[in-house]
Amino acid sequence: MSFGNRLATASAPSATRRRLVLLVDDSRAQRAMLAVHLTRAGYEVAEADCGDTALAFCRTRRPDVILSDWVMRGMSGPELCQQLREDRDGRYIYFLLLTSKDEPADVAFGLESGADDFLTKPTSAAELLARLRAGERILRLQDEARSVNARLSETLAALRSAQVAMDRDLDEARRLQQGLIGERHASFGDFTVSNLLRPAGHVGGDLTGSFAINARRFGVFAIDVSGHGVAAALLTARLATQFSASLDQNAALFINEFGLYESRSPAVLARYLNHLMLADLRVDTYFTMVYAVVDQLTGEVRMVQAGHPHPMVQRADGSVEQIGDGGLPVGVIEGAEYDEISLVLAPGDRLLIASDGIWDAADASGRMLGVEGLGAILQTNRATQGLGLVEAMVWSVLAYSGGKQVDDISALLIERRAAPEAGAAQDQTEKA
Structure with missing residues (x-):
């Protein structure tokens, strides 16, 4: 060679x-x-x-x-x-x-x-x-x-395609979840109920709603499942069936000896849901809740607060007070006991139940909105009612936090129509 x-x-x-x-x-x-x-x-x-x-x-x-x-x-x-x-x-x-x-x-x-x-x-x-x-x-x-x-580009293209499909599914899931709260505004005699649900992502773990119990009473609920995203949303969908508008599926309702629908006491319902979470569902999560039964004739409200932020009552004169002692979340301890709270909503009063996504909103320095900030929002919007108030509250919270929403936001507002003023009542009588 x-x-x-x-x-x-x-x-x-x-x-x-x-x-x-x-x-x-x-x-x-x-x-x-x-x-x-x-x-x-x-x-x-x-x-x-x-x-x-x-x-x-x-x-x-x-x-x-x-x-x-x-x-x-x-x-x-x-x-x-x-x-x-x-x-x-x-x-x-x-x-x-x-x-x-x-x-x-x-x-x-x-x-x-x-x-x-x-x-x-x-x-x-x-x-x-x-x-x-x-x-x-x-x-x-x-x-x-x-x-x-080249392989990375192919993988990224596949991921983008999967992301597009996932976003499409999540958008549909969001629409379905919004449908779980039913009507955003409902009327029960002299009372109105307004609902707000704004997830931090596509879907969230908050849920609010109301339903008629009988001709005299109606029930309202506000739920906040721990965590975020799809897992929390799936549990809220499961819990929504417990408060279904279908009377045969609603866990809060039963038929009394006269064949009429009645509501279980809020404390009993909380104990039932606590057992359901720990014994039947067996999920590694929990939720906070406020469930209340409202008497349309007397204005009496009987409620249970299970770890949820404190309800706020704004009286007809504009004063604001905080209700409740906190209580244990649902799904944490087997055999947990829950206390009931009783109050009366007089004509012109309203009751606000807001999730921690509102209470814990923080400004640039890290200071949370808290009871003072929420009370200030109620005072500022004293003349605003119904959906207008809950929407204004969201704008105020986002303005306070610099537009950042790190948690799901939900709220439920119960308002009792104010009694007509004496002069207006006399005019109506004369016209009659």
Whole structure:
């Protein structure tokens, strides 16, 4: 075996495909000599007699390596390299400059032009192929990086597609969850109930609602499941069935000895739901709740507060008071006891039950809204009623927190219509 053959065998590129080397030189003899060495080493070779021809070739086929003379007619080797480096859309080309220049300033200029390496004329086959093997390692890393990037792009595309589908499903789930609260505004005699539900994400763990018990009484509930997102939303959907508008499914209702619907006492219902969570559902979560039964004739409200933020009563004269002692959340301790709270809503009074997404809203300094802030909102919006009040409350809370909502926001507002003033009542009597 000749020396040339041994060198060619040892120097063949390791990639499965043959690397394409473009020779750029205005000397046909120089190109022919280099082409022989490269072909024997296993490279595919293409030739160009000037920089313009080389650029035209690169527009149709991208070489792996360009071996260019420095001094050529028209465009020089460094100028060719600069133009190629300006094209950042194509695959990286390893660029070798052939030159008789060996001054440090010349070398620096060539590198600044974008060249990867130099070969000094006259060039030996051994040195040429050694430099190409060094370039081969860089090109192999480039190939691996492109392969990884391609796989990442495919994965990201798949993730985007999955995210789009998930967002679509979550949007539908949000609409369904909003439907769980039924009517946002309901009337029961002289009483009105307004509901607000604003999840922090697509879906949330808060739930509010109301339902008729019989011709005299109605029930209201506010629930906040621990955690956020889909898991919390699924539990709220399960709990919504316990307060269903369908009387046969509502856990709060039973038929008394006269065949009429009545409500279980709020404390009894809380104990039942606590047992349901711990014994039947067996989930690693809990929820806070306020459940109240309202008598439309007397205005009496009997409620249970199970770990939920304190209800707030605003009297007809504008004064605000906090109700309740807190209580244990539902689903924490088996056999937990719950106390009932009793109060009377006189004409013109209203009762607000807000979730901790409102109470715990914080300003830039970290100070939470709390009872003072919520009381101030009620005082400021004293003349606003129904959905207008709960919507104004949301705007006030978001303004306080700088537009940031980190938790689900929900609220339930019970209002008793104010008694007509004496003059208005007399006018109505005279007209009658």
